[in-house]
Amino acid sequence: MKTIPIEAVRPVALRWPADDFSRVPYEIFHDPRIYQEEMQRLFHGPTWNYLGLEVEIPNWGDFLTTWVGDTHVIVTRAKNGAVHAFENTCAHRGSRIVDTVRGNAKRHTCPYHLWNYNLAGELTALPLEKGHNGKGGMPPCFDKKDHGLRKLRVAICGGLIFGTYSEQTEELQAYLGPHSLSQIDRLLVQRKPKVIGYLRQKIPSNWKLYNENVRDPYHASLLHLFQVSFGIQTPAMQGGIKMDKEGKNTWNHSILSEQDAKSREGLAAAYADTGKFMPDLELADPSLAQVKLDLDDNYKTTILSMFPTLIVAQVDNTYAIRHLRPKGPDAVELHITYLGFENDTPQLLHNRLLSVNFIGPAGYISLEDGEALRLVQEGTKSLRGAHSVLEMGGIGEINDTDYMSQEISIRGFWRHYHRVMQFPPAGHADTREAA
Structure with missing residues (x-):
């Protein structure tokens, strides 16, 4: 993913008048450059983003689609019970892979050129990889393991599924804090x-x-x-x-x-x-x-x-x-x-x-x-x-x-x-x- 230099997206002279944040500049709600920076620094940065509920994907193969900022994401339940999250964008030519809100599938196949991904987002097969009759196909240096879908790190708390792009994001429970954890327990765990x-x-x-x-x-x-x-x-x-x-x-x-x-x-x-x-x-x-x-x-x-x-x-x-x-x-x-x-x-x-x-x-x-x-x-x-x-x-x-x-x-x-x-x-x- 191309990274836009911050200097290219930050507006000139955005002023926060008060250090106790009792004043908020109105440009923060309107400037498209700020919005693009948010997608990088917040949603792809050191934050835990809500993805869905465990009860929405109870069985292996169950999936749902959601959004992290303006990025479309697939959340899946693998056969071993693990929950995975990865971008809903084919590593080949960028097509959206899944176009439904939720369902069940044992693999995800891009409809354009039929690249196949498993429930962890790893590329497992593609048609004509070796060409046909000795002609065409991918070059010898092509390795499927280098072309999986972009993954998020996943953590679960109280049945809430979270994902983060950043390895620098602190552990989920520390990020949520003791009061949030107590309320999640009260509202979602006790029943x-x-x-x-x-x-x-x-x-x-x-x-x-x-x-x-x-x-x-x-x-x-x-x-x-x-x-x-x-x-x-x-x-x-x-x-x-x-x-x-x-x-x-x-x-x-x-x-x-x-x-x-x-x-x-x-x-x-x-x-x-x-x-x-x-x-x-x-x-x-x-x-x-x-x-x-x-x-x-x-x-x-x-x-x-x-x-x-x-x-x-x-x-x-x-x-x-x-x-x-x-x-x-x-x-x-x-x-x-x-x-x-x-x-x-x-x-x-x-x-x-x-x-x-x-x-x-x-x-x-x-x-x-x-x-x-x-x-x-x-x-x-x-x-x-x-x-x-x-x-x-x-x-x-x-x-x-x-x-x-x-x-x-x-x-x-x-x-x-x-x-x-x-x-x-x-x-x-x-x-x-x-x-």
């Missing part, structure tokens, strides 16, 4: 998950804006009318944000809110003149908002975000894997995998599907979030040299909180993004000239 549905949503915004959205707990009770009116999520609930390694690892974090019967008290005053709190609003079917939590720890919402593109979410009894797939500087595909669990009773499964009505394809959350991000993308595309303001919850240190009205975890995302992208120190202009 064996099963897939109950998929949803894809294309959002006309930069992929990093969605990362801001899921690290922003206070927008939910402002943007989504029904959230606060029906008591699903309110700013008065107990909760906050938790980051790993005592705040040093700020690229992975979770938003946690607890069910609290008293949390609606005082909301009328807090929402005065906003039109967003309507306590008399009623559902035709109140049971939609009265699903009993099936975990006994009282957490009503968990949004666990792992850099760069994975979110494991629990909203009431709806459990989902959200995966971001960048589609250029101004578009992202949100791929959602909805989960049930092996021992779910018919009633419990019914209750999960009821909750999906709020946040799934029949609900408002994805729709309203997508529209809000579109408005930001449109509103900032001509603002060269301007920046956002991330001061809710305070500025300075990036630490855990026990309150929801904050943007601190967004700043944690940007601090790590800035580090991996190797921008000049925040608070100083980049004065280097582009090549």
